[in-house]
Amino acid sequence: MTTADTNKPAEPPTERTRLKRYHWLAKYDQETINAIIDAGIVCQIGYVIDSQPYVTPTNHWRIDDYVYWHGSSASRMLKEQQRGIPVCFTVTHLDGIVFSRAAFNHNINFRSVMAFGHGELCDEELKREALQVFVDRLAPGLWDYARKPTDQEWKASKVIRMKLDEVSAKVSDGLPDEEPEDLASNLWAGSIGLQLVQAPPVPDPKLRPGIDMPDFVKNFKYSR
Amino acid sequence: MTTADTNKPAEPPTERTRLKRYHWLAKYDQETINAIIDAGIVCQIGYVIDSQPYVTPTNHWRIDDYVYWHGSSASRMLKEQQRGIPVCFTVTHLDGIVFSRAAFNHNINFRSVMAFGHGELCDEELKREALQVFVDRLAPGLWDYARKPTDQEWKASKVIRMKLDEVSAKVSDGLPDEEPEDLASNLWAGSIGLQLVQAPPVPDPKLRPGIDMPDFVKNFKYSR
Numbered sequence: 001m002t003t004a005d006t007n008k009p010a011e012p013p014t015e016r017t018r019l020k021r022y023h024w025l026a027k028y029d030q031e032t033i034n035a036i037i038d039a040g041i042v043c044q045i046g047y048v049i050d051s052q053p054y055v056t057p058t059n060h061w062r063i064d065d066y067v068y069w070h071g072s073s074a075s076r077m078l079k080e081q082q083r084g085i086p087v088c089f090t091v092t093h094l095d096g097i098v099f100s101r102a103a104f105n106h107n108i109n110f111r112s113v114m115a116f117g118h119g120e121l122c123d124e125e126l127k128r129e130a131l132q133v134f135v136d137r138l139a140p141g142l143w144d145y146a147r148k149p150t151d152q153e154w155k156a157s158k159v160i161r162m163k164l165d166e167v168s169a170k171v172s173d174g175l176p177d178e179e180p181e182d183l184a185s186n187l188w189a190g191s192i193g194l195q196l197v198q199a200p201p202v203p204d205p206k207l208r209p210g211i212d213m214p215d216f217v218k219n220f221k222y223s224r
Numbered sequence: 225m226t227t228a229d230t231n232k233p234a235e236p237p238t239e240r241t242r243l244k245r246y247h248w249l250a251k252y253d254q255e256t257i258n259a260i261i262d263a264g265i266v267c268q269i270g271y272v273i274d275s276q277p278y279v280t281p282t283n284h285w286r287i288d289d290y291v292y293w294h295g296s297s298a299s300r301m302l303k304e305q306q307r308g309i310p311v312c313f314t315v316t317h318l319d320g321i322v323f324s325r326a327a328f329n330h331n332i333n334f335r336s337v338m339a340f341g342h343g344e345l346c347d348e349e350l351k352r353e354a355l356q357v358f359v360d361r362l363a364p365g366l367w368d369y370a371r372k373p374t375d376q377e378w379k380a381s382k383v384i385r386m387k388l389d390e391v392s393a394k395v396s397d398g399l400p401d402e403e404p405e406d407l408a409s410n411l412w413a414g415s416i417g418l419q420l421v422q423a424p425p426v427p428d429p430k431l432r433p434g435i436d437m438p439d440f441v442k443n444f445k446y447s448r
Contacts, residue, residue, distance in 0.1 A: 090281060188431065
């Protein structure tokens with residue numbers, strides 16, 4: 001809710017990805033976009049079935065210019081998406097709250113990415129490669145450590161990917177953007193940061209005695 | 225990615241809100257649903273324009289049986305939504321990562337809500353009331369403290385609300401759900417919790433000297 005327009009961003013890839021509201025927060029460079037996607041493991045996938053919009057939160061990961069998500073082979077969402085219906089992929093991180101001197105100018109700090117495209121079903125080979133990348137991205141070494149999927153488990157999994165062609169990011173990390181007359185007032189303004197923080201690992205109570213915590217758990221860092 | 229089916233949940237309000245995948249995680253009681261909505265300030269709104277799905281992250285708040293969101297009076301999203309197009313409202317909280325003994329059974333802990341409905345534009349009186357509730361929900365006392373909106377600022381704001389009729393929640397807070405043969409193995413399993421944590425308040429560097437930090441900032445607790 002501000003009117004400043006300081007940094008002219010790079011051009012958007014398409015008209016649909018051009019930010020109309022708060023366009024001065026727009027980022028179109030690949031480095032910023034990839035960093036926002038990689039900083040999280042939960043995305044929101046928008047799609048349409050029978051004219052009804054659906055938004056499904058799910059795990060995502062990125063390999064080069066594609067984002068991937070997975071699910072049950074019986075999932076209605078994935079069955080529709082593998083037909084190539086239009087998809088809107090978003091990732092959002094809440095970074096803080098900005099208190100302004102004026103009620104109209106309170107804000108939040110955030111990083112978000114929005115991408116438009118079409119889902120494509122990964123074949124068996126790509127599915128297996130991609131799921132391995134996903135598991136090792138959660139924690140490096142996790143794939144080699146755990147019991148590998150059975151044929152039946154592989155059959156029960158499906159992976160969809162989407163090319164990152166039409167994509168834009170929006171980043172707000174500032175302080176309150178105030179009207180000049182508000183800056184001159186005797187009111188407090190500032191911000192409070194928010195961050196997703198990890199707790200110490202909790203072993204499964206059903207753990208058999210004498211099993212050491214693996215290094216990938218000891219060294220786990222969310223959002224590397 | 226489990227097959228257990230232990231707690232039979234309450235019935236969903238409509239067939240569209242009935243969880244098909246992992247249906248044993250479904251919750252349909254109002255208390256659980258409201259708590260998940262109220263635990264966050266960022267939602268994802270799904271809607272369709274010209275057959276294209278859009279997912280827009282935005283601030284939300286709840287008053288009784290309605291969820292509210294706001295934006296610029298010139299916003300294309302809000303202009304479409306005030307026409308009463310179908311909307312999918314979702315809130316998602318990531319609570320942790322679950323490491324299983326089997327690659328197929330790694331999981332995340334989360335709380336999410338999905339609601340289907342139609343946006344409705346709030347009239348001037350309801351808009352002003354609702355925005356005041358929103359600001360005071362961010363921090364109690366914030367509305368009285370900051371400079372009130374001018375007529376021009378009021379005109380620049382629009383508020384949409386949606387009735388919480390068709391709504392379901394999904395909660396996963398467990399430990400790994402393992403196959404019996406995996407439980408008997410010598411592999412480690414457990415979980416790592418994730419939580420959105422607040423940093424100390426940072427005053428605006430442009431603050432005039434001698435301005436005290438208000439109590440609502442000192443006492444600020446994200447996600448009360």
